[in-house]
Amino acid sequence: MTMKSLSLLAILSLLALTLPLAIASDPSPLQDFCVGVNTPADGVFVNGKFCKDPKLVSADDFFLAGLQNARAVANAVGSNVTAVNVNNLPGLNTLGISLVRIDYGVNGQNPPHTHPRATEILYVGHGTLFVGFVTSNGDGNRLFTKTLNMGDVFVFPEGLIHFQANVGRSPAVAFAALSSQNPGVVTIANTVFGSNPAIDPNVLARAFQLDPKLIMDLQAKF
Template identity: 55%
Template sequence: MKGVHFLISTLAILASATFLVSASDPSSLQDFCVALNDTKSAAVNVDNLLGLNTLGLSLARIDFAPNGLNPPHTHPRATEILVVLEGTLYVGFVTSNGDGNRLFTKVLNKGDVFVFPIGLIHFQLNVGKVNAVAFAGLSSQNPGVITIAKAVFGSQPPINPDVLAKAFQVDDNVVDYLQKQFWYDNN
């Protein structure tokens, strides 16, 4: 009889645990990535490979000229894993405000791998004297990309310069200069 009670108790616990399981569909938001500053990126996502629909992944090849930069950016819906195929990259990410905005960096060489956690600001810089090539795998069919400087200083309409001057603790002329750097992108 104890065995029956144990079995019933075990089944009741397992049945209760199934209520804790959840699932969701990928976000319906659509973003795209544009390479900047001596980098070229070829993205493979659900927009150009429909077979990725519902699989929850994307892939990008990034080509870096010497000193080429993939500027600080974030993917709001994906973790990124980067594999260096050629060259040498200095990479890093910054933890969130609650974690003290701690910077984690590493110099990667051919064959090295680095992970950028979902939603955290990160970057890659070619520190070698030759071209570098990397592949990035992202854990979403639509990972999104927000390039920090472009989002802050290149938004249309522009963010009020007084807000930016106060937020960055700089003179209005600095904000004006930085906003002008992005005007060509928003025509």
């Protein structure tokens, strides 16, 4: 083997070792904190936010109150998601974590959706939830479900479609931690049938094996 071949092999080996780090959801911080602000003010741009001058940082930058309060669920799906992320808790910037409170009315649900940048771990604070997620195409689109009661915990792997539905006789509430400061959310029905501009109904009709008129009716609902 020539010296050039050995050098190429060494480079490829190094890339193979570093690739898992390069595709991580949120990079690891290289300082104690980087409180996010939206204006430069001589700050450094990190993870979509500028860093606040550390000398001006206070405890309030890491604090948010009111998550104990129930939220209204008067919408089509009967649930309300209250997010705690870098946009309303600036101290989360670069820390790779966020939180949500989810309120469910009777028969309410958090409809099928994904978080493209985060794994989610859900804790049931009150009520009974039927939850589940579906694996990717390569894993056979397997469905994993579980009925959860107060105090139970369930994990939804990063990027997979998942859902929760209130199957109890009273309102329910859950709290979930996510492994990104800004996990993102893609609600399947809204994304497919409510895109702007709308996806050609003939494309969706073929994908879902439905009549185009039914697709247009679904699009009108979203």
